[in-house]
Amino acid sequence: MPRLNMFGCLVVFLLSISNVAQAGVVVGATRVIYDGKKKEASISVTNADKSTPFLIQSWFEVDEGVHRETLPFIITPPLFRLDVGRENILRIVRVGNQLPKDREAVYWLNIKSIPATEESTLNKLQISVKTRIKLFYRPVGLPGNANEAHKLLVFSKNNGRLIATNPTPYHISFFKINIGSEEIKDVGMVEPFSTREWAIPDGSAGDISWQSINDYGGITDMVKQ
Known part of the structure; x- marks a missing residue:
């Protein structure tokens, strides 16, 4: 096959994967806040695909890949069919x-969408997508x-490390941390009454500025120290 045709086939294939990944199941939030005053929390799951039903499976983890039989939450329904x-x-x-009663606790909610399959003589690419919030x-x-x-x-520096101290009972999920114009990579989250630290980029200097992610998945205004 000529090289140009092979390239064209590759582009079509990659575009088809992109379309499959973008269509399908839409989860209604990027995080769930369970208010201790309420009996339950909820999150919506919508099948936005125009032709494919999905099997939806949901479960909790303490941390990535760490599943326990006894967790303080159940999700219902844990497995169901979601039609077009x-x-x-x-x-x-x-x-x-x-x-705990004096601080937030955090768990991982996994929502896996498995496309329905039909008997066919045609080869089809089926992709199962797991959303983790x-x-x-x-x-x-x-x-x-x-x-x-x-x-x-409160931020401080020590031996080439940048240290964030969280004096509050809330988890703070970072969107961005900068030292001057240099951005810290893999900022993650700092837990309640805890610290987190990162390596300071070479040559960075200036104010420390940061943004976090709020309860609604939005980005807060920049704060400087």
């Missing part, structure tokens, strides 16, 4: 008392405001 154009609500219910359990009566907690962070 339909929406379903996943309900999350607390079933255990082994949760954080569930934050927020006990009743925590002081302060979760969406303002990032403003209370």
Whole structure:
């Protein structure tokens, strides 16, 4: 096959993968906040595909790849069929008392969409997609405001490391951290009453500035120290 034709086939193939990945199941939020005052939390799952039904499987993990049989939450329904154009609500219910009262707890919610298959003589590319989002359990009566907690962070430097200290009972998920014009990579999240540190990029100097992700998945205003 001429090289140009091979290139054209490759482009078509990659575009087809992109279309499959973009269509299909849409999860209604980038995070779930479980308010300790309420009996349950929920999140929507919608099949935006125009032709394919999906099997939806959902489960919790403590950390990536770490699943325990006994967790303080259950999700219902854990497995169901989602037809074309339909929406379903996943309900999350607390079933255990082994949760802290003075700070947030975090768990991972996994939602896996498996496309239906049909008997066919044609070869088809089937892609199962797993969406992984954080569930934050927020006990009743925590002081302060979760969406303002990032403003209370304290940064320091020690032996080539940048250290963020979180004096609040809330998890703070970073969107960006800069030292002057240099951006810190893999910023992640700092847990309540904890610290997190990163290597300082060579040659970086100036103010430390940062943005975090709020309860709604939005980006906060920049804060400087």
